[in-house]
């Protein structure tokens with residue numbers, strides 16, 4: 001079944017498997033899923049070479065992750081793959097929640113304009129991986145992809161790890177200073193290191209089916225509690241490219257997975273949703289029981305876990321793949337600084353701290369949704385049904401309906417890299433929040449997007465209103481950051497690199513006044529912000545955020 | 557009656573926390589114990605509202621939004 005023809009990536013015997021001693025690698029990445037591939041690209045953009053080992057030679061079987069959230073798309077944009085994804089994906093921002101046959105309410109995930117990226121696109125995971133592989137191949141000097149290379153052993157060393165790799169031509173070993181374990185939910189690296197993966201198992205079974213059909217469903221997320229077509233349970237529908245629709249059916253805890261994935265069981269369920277008159281074909285289906293679990297720590301010596309190997313969630317809320325890409329965004333600039341000798345290893349500890357918080361948030365939200373969908377006691381069901389009874393009549397009831405809390409970036413406020421505000425009462429993103437996008441005009445007078453000028457390196461985003469402020473801001477360039485100046489209107493004298501906030505959206509979103517400075521991390525998160533140019537305070541915040549202030553912290 | 561029942565979302569972004577706390581409060585209770593817990597909770601919240609008129613309106617809303625068999 002299926003219309004998508006997965007690419008096959010060529011396996012080549014590794015020099016090491018023919019008896020050569022492999023050269024030691026700065027970074028080895030286990031797994032070429034969305035997370036491992038994104039990590040290789042992000043590291044390459046920082047100039048760090050990596051070796052990617054994958055046990056397979058193709059992309060994800062089945063569509064799996066389909067919903068990619070705004071923050072993830074902003075990261076993919078920084079990695080240079082978002083345009084293709086946007087061109088292929090189905091853009092959406094509205095969700096509708098039904099009970100029985102009536103809509104209880106709908107929500108808009110991005111009511112305001114002025115962002116380059118939409119709230120969500122739906123795009124099959126196999127396309128995402130295919131595009132990431134093609135992007136990775138644009139860095140032949142920096143990224144080596146080895147297919148059908150299965151990691152079967154990991155031996156931690158004091159300053160790195162030795163991997164044993166199995167290939168069609170036999171096994172070899174290779175050493176790396178750092179290992180990123182991006183080998184998915186059943187991570188063998190995790191197992192080989194004997195690390196417990198604790199969490200909550202849900203008994204409920206879900207049927208997930210992708211069907212191809214010419215149907216007139218809108219570009220929206222449609223959710224049903226107790227629909228007439230699937231009595232007593234819940235169902236979810238998403239539109240994907242190529243006329244493919246994702247259907248999720250709750251089956252109850254007693255469903256037999258082997259039986260329920262049989263086409264003669266699946267087809268009538270689909271038929272009940274799409275109606276008698278719409279022809280459809282089954283592309284892919286599977287029956288799942290979900291789990292929310294995480295490693296207690298994501299960093300174990302020189303082995304760093306990212307994506308599903310570090311944490312898994314139930315899929316309601318699309319927090320799995322999105323969370324994994326956000327791990328990469330957080331990790332790679334730090335790893336690049338450490339590998340490049342510009343920061344101490346302690347900086348990697350902040351990855352554990354920051355993404356640990358994000359994993360907890362993702363697990364909490366997706367577990368709550370799953371619980372809401374699958375009440376386990378009579379009382380729990382009474383509360384759930386009462387919320388649904390009240391929802392059409394009361395806004396507070398709609399607020400409690402939990403049909404999915406969709407992936408949002410985690411706020412990293414109060415964690416060790418961020419500097420607290422000195423001034424209070426400030427609208428705009430707090431330290432630890434992702435920097436919001438805004439439409440701007442670039443130095444050549446072309447329409448552009450603010451986020452395309454941030455990220456990759458530390459940046460000072462300086463809101464200036466005259467040449468004097470511009471000069472102050474240029475002086476800050478001395479420290480190892482890029483300076484991005486933005487003004488409400490063009491400055492009179494030649495001010496080559498100033499972005500113009502013609503619509504005032506950036507000033508509004510950042511609560512900016514003339515002289516406002518934001519210190520933006522390489523992952524486009526706010527590290528600190530200042531009401532006026534204060535070179536000492538800025539320098540201090542930069543040292544802290546970049547992991548270069550060991551002396552300051554140990555002295556404090 | 558002068559009071560007006562406010563049914564807009566007043567959870568300040570913490571609705572899911574409150575819902576989870578409610579569900580957890582019932583863990584391990586029998587149905588009768590749960591019903592009694594709910595009754596106590598209703599009385600506590602009815603007092604906390606400080607607006608008897610709104611409480612009476614709330615009672616009416618609860619009565620009217622139940623499944624058909626329970627409706628007055």
Ligand SMILES: Cc1cc2nc3c(=O)[nH]c(=O)nc-3n(C[C@H](O)[C@H](O)[C@H](O)COP(=O)(O)OP(=O)(O)OC[C@H]3O[C@@H](n4cnc5c(N)ncnc54)[C@H](O)[C@@H]3O)c2cc1C
Nearest residue numbers: 031033034035054055065066067151184307308320321322
């Ligand atoms: C039905 C379903 C729907 C989902 N929907 C969404 C969604 O809409 N949005 C979302 O964000 N997420 C969603 N997810 C979650 C998403 O698919 C995962 O979070 C995502 O695939 C994780 O990426 P990863 O790179 O960490 O792991 P994986 O994609 O699992 O990749 C791991 C890679 O490692 C390789 N590997 C494994 N072991 C070894 C080894 N020993 N040696 C070498 N290579 C190895 C594997 O072959 C694989 O290529 C969904 C998941 C499912 C199952």
